[in-house]
Every structure is written in C-alpha cells, then in structure tokens.
Amino acid sequence: MAFERDGIGHEEIRPGHSGLLAVGTLACPHCDAPVSPGDRALTLREYVSCPYCGHTGVVRDFLSLATPVRPAVVEIRLRGLS
Structure with a gap:
C-alpha cells in the first residue's frame, strides 16, 4: 500500500491489487x-x-456510481474468473 502526503494534511492511499x-x-x-445486498456478494446479473x-x-439496474454516495453504500470488486 502506498501513502503520499501533500503537505497540507491530505493523504492519498493507493491499495495494491485490492x-x-x-x-x-x-x-x-x-x-x-435503499436496497441491502444482505450477507453475501451479488453479481450484476442477480435479481x-x-x-x-x-x-x-437485476443488480446492475439498482446500482448507482454517482456521487455523493447515499446510505446504502456498496463496494464493486473484481473477482477472478474460475
């Protein structure tokens, strides 16, 4: 993980391969x-x-990446294909 400070109190954090x-x-x-995904990860094609x-x-129709993010915050992660 790389950290950078800009001299005025801001910190940029860049996680590697997250x-x-x-x-x-x-x-x-x-x-x-707001819609809760529950306890498990969902795919974009699940209902x-x-x-x-x-x-x-489907999940992709309920997903918004616009800012500001509202209370039902979710993380979109890339998972390996297997």
Whole structure:
C-alpha cells in the first residue's frame, strides 16, 4: 500500500491489487429506496427486489456510481474468473 502526503494534511492511499473498482449505492431505480445486498456478494446479473415498492430487477439496474454516495453504500470488486 502506498501513502503520499501533500503537505497540507491530505493523504492519498493507493491499495495494491485490492480488486476494488468503485464504491456506489444500491437503491431502487423507481422509488430510490435503499436496497441491502444482505450477507453475501451479488453479481450484476442477480435479481433483487425493493423492500419499499416491490420493484424487481437485476443488480446492475439498482446500482448507482454517482456521487455523493447515499446510505446504502456498496463496494464493486473484481473477482477472478474460475
């Protein structure tokens, strides 16, 4: 892991080979309610449902990478193909 300081109190941390691609929000595309992935990792093609309005769709339709990130924060990681 590399650390750099810019002299005014900011610190840049660059993890090596973590597989982390982005941080985003998992929320319903219809009503914007947060959606929890539960205890396990989900693929972009798995189906999830909104706990508020019942809308169902694939994870990629519920995923937002826009900033600022809202309360239902998720990490998007690259996993090896096997």
